[in-house]
Amino acid sequence: MSSIKCSAPGKIYLFGEHAVVYGKNAICCAVDLRTTVTATVNDGIIINSLQGETALDHTLYPYVSTVIETIEKFISFPGVKLDIISDIPVGSGIGSSAAVTIATLQAMNLLFKCKMDLETIAHLGHTIETKIQGAASPTDTYVSTMGGIIMIPAKRKLPTLDCKVIIGNTGKFASTKELVSHVSMLRNNHTDILDSILSTIGELSIDGEQFVSKKAYKTIGTLMDINQGLLDAIGVNNQELNSLIYAARNNNAIGSKLTGAGGGGCMFALAESKHVHKIADGITKAGGESIITNFTNEGVRIED
Numbered sequence: 001m002s003s004i005k006c007s008a009p010g011k012i013y014l015f016g017e018h019a020v021v022y023g024k025n026a027i028c029c030a031v032d033l034r035t036t037v038t039a040t041v042n043d044g045i046i047i048n049s050l051q052g053e054t055a056l057d058h059t060l061y062p063y064v065s066t067v068i069e070t071i072e073k074f075i076s077f078p079g080v081k082l083d084i085i086s087d088i089p090v091g092s093g094i095g096s097s098a099a100v101t102i103a104t105l106q107a108m109n110l111l112f113k114c115k116m117d118l119e120t121i122a123h124l125g126h127t128i129e130t131k132i133q134g135a136a137s138p139t140d141t142y143v144s145t146m147g148g149i150i151m152i153p154a155k156r157k158l159p160t161l162d163c164k165v166i167i168g169n170t171g172k173f174a175s176t177k178e179l180v181s182h183v184s185m186l187r188n189n190h191t192d193i194l195d196s197i198l199s200t201i202g203e204l205s206i207d208g209e210q211f212v213s214k215k216a217y218k219t220i221g222t223l224m225d226i227n228q229g230l231l232d233a234i235g236v237n238n239q240e241l242n243s244l245i246y247a248a249r250n251n252n253a254i255g256s257k258l259t260g261a262g263g264g265g266c267m268f269a270l271a272e273s274k275h276v277h278k279i280a281d282g283i284t285k286a287g288g289e290s291i292i293t294n295f296t297n298e299g300v301r302i303e304d
């Protein structure tokens with residue numbers, strides 16, 4: 001076959017971002033917003049998306065270019081054309097870089113018959129993110145590869161949830177590195193207080209696992225709201241996120257919180273189907289871009 005199309009999902013943190021940096025538990029979930037990569041055998045290298053068409057280009061396409069160089073270490077090939085389309089907002093806590101990395105890795109793995117299994121794809125994806133970002137947790141690439149609702153660090157897959165997920169994007173870029181170092185600085189100055197908050201966030205994930213298993217949506221929502229309060233306490237919330245979070249809560253969200261590093265980027269709400277459009281409208285009126293999606297059990301996959 002001279003062409004393979006693969007897609008990989010984005011993710012949200014149901015609980016536990018930031019605390020996971022300190023070894024605490026977190027629950028991270030694949031959502032059905034996908035990046036799709038079509039890899040076609042070609043004479044040279046072409047990378048194409050709405051961002052533009054180039055040859056290997058570490059400025060415009062750092063993740064995809066590094067994937068190509070990584071695959072070149074496994075197998076020699078004449079060249080490849082990669083066509084990329086994505087539903088995932090870029091750089092906003094939904095795992096866009098992991099999804100493009102994993103979808104490209106798997107499309108090239110299958111096209112050039114490198115025989116990598118999913119564990120290897122997830123591991124290489126993490127290596128590539130670390131190389132580009134300086135430091136990266138393995139969570140995004142693992143969840144994008146495997147799909148599902150995953151208890152971190154144990155990598156235990158939990159039963160999927162059937163409620164709707166509404167993502168609200170503030171449109172404001174925030175640097176994960178800066179927010180992680182903000183929490184670290186706060187912890188240096190107030191160690192006991194921060195350790196206690198981070199441990200409580202970890203406990204929310206441990207409790208959360210039980211309620212996810214029972215699909216106890218109301219309690220999951222309550223725990224999400226508590227987690228959000230604690231994220232606010234450690235200084236990673238902001239006014240834009242808060243407006244969207246309260247817009248969701250005022251329109252019958254089951255629970256709502258930021259996802260990822262915070263300081264901008266995205267929040268999400270869980271919702272019953274009957275409240276989805278009201279919540280999405282509320283988020284839009286509060287100044288965000290809303291995206292309605294679902295949890296997904298499917299990680300990286302071949303598309304027709």
Ligand code: PMV
Nearest residue numbers: 017018093094137176260261
């Ligand atoms: O904003 P994101 O999607 O890169 O998520 C960051 C999550 C943190 O826990 C804040 C950092 C990490 O590496 O786990």
